[in-house]
Amino acid sequence: MSSQGVALVTGAAQGIGRAIALRLAEDGFDVAVNDIASNSENLDTLVDEIQKKGRTSSKCIADVSQEEAVKDMVEQVVKDHGGLDVMVANAGIVGKNLSFVKVSGEEWDRVMNVNSKGTFLCYKYAGIQMIKQGRAGGRILGASSLAGKQGIGTQAAYCASKFAVRGLTQAAALEFGPHGITVNAYAPGAIDTPMIASEPGMRDAIINEFTQRSPLKHIGVAGDIASLVSFLAKKESQFITGQTISINGGVFFD
Template sequence: MSPYKVALVTGAAQGIGRAIARRLADDGLDVAVNDIASKSEELDTLVDEIRQKGRASSKCIADVSQEEEVKEMVEQVVKEHGGLDVMVANAGIAGTVVPFVDVSADEWDRVMEVNARGAFLCYKYAGIQMIKQGRGGRLIAASSVAGKQGTPQLPAYSASKFAVRGLTQAAALEFGPHGITVNAYAPGAVDTPIRMALNSLAQTFLFTSHQQRSPLKQIGVPEDIANLVSFLAKKESQFITGALEISINGGIFFD
């Protein structure tokens, strides 16, 4: 069991974020769930699922790339649930799969704003709240195998996930004296709804090749990632901090 009581999971409407929210509820936490406005109905069903597990839950509509929205989201969670102990900055986008020379500056900015700026803002405002509470906490963010080894045709995505590495290390050093651990998880190919939105070339490169390269000859499922996040939110992980993207990729990349 986690010594903490309240979690917030961003990008929770589907895929990995949804699996993480469910798992943390199973672990005994109350879970606030976030996504953008177009995912409101999916969040409503998730809130119902969590409540059926006997845990409190609430919906937070916010764009994690917008500072004021993140600040207000954290304030909303504290108001509704009495505090915030575990922040999972899971929200992210892959961007368009195209050759490097075809990536526009606007595309670069869009991906960096959600993935890197979003993680920064979640760490910042959740960290401020945890320091104020004085009982420690867990800051956890989503990186990727592409944040450990550059991925062709996804330069902005790779750069944004590499950024999470430096962000996590810096945050771990500053928040550690307050009993707050800061870690990131780095999935490989995971079977989520995003997979179906990719074109055939991206499907082949990101999923078929990953499955072939894996010693296990398989790709992941969202619950695999949720299992790791569950551990990072528990007391047993108290001596792990600044872990730069714990690999969970089926063996396609060894650190």
């Protein structure tokens, strides 16, 4: 079975990233998957699942907030798979639920380093590789959020990091567009993944709130995001670039 190309998905060990990796494999891509060392075993399981779908796969242990690690990761994917056609900069962390005035500089840096700097580095080194290899139709995708379109008072650092992804996406789209590379981001609302329960006691409250706010009266699942990414990775999405697409069950309308 011929390959649609090579994709790299960061933050792929669980949740949205895992669903994206599996969907891209189903779409015919060979898929390299990334996460940090503590999630290595989950990546091994994911690589096995992708290979059972008839696609080649490899794992890349790297902290996306570290420039040399991202550079080396992209180089390793190219060495293992022969190129890079789709970069999904999905890795991210949630900020602590704190009053604006209680957010420390350390907390600010922790969230911004992964969510915004990490996305910047993935865009940068994917763009360098895609331009160098000269294939038509490269796709670069990043993870923004509902919180990247509307502020949340107890998530100042997280909101700032996800608003930053929108700006990075637009800037990269302008620079990479002449090379046939599109750059877009997805902005999920409440999605039923392990991340939604990152703070004890918050899961039920978040599900109830966003169920009530959605006209569809339910929250999303990881497969909903994977379906959007699937389309944006395809050649049929060639006239969409610089966009951050809301996928939030109608919690608000852009």
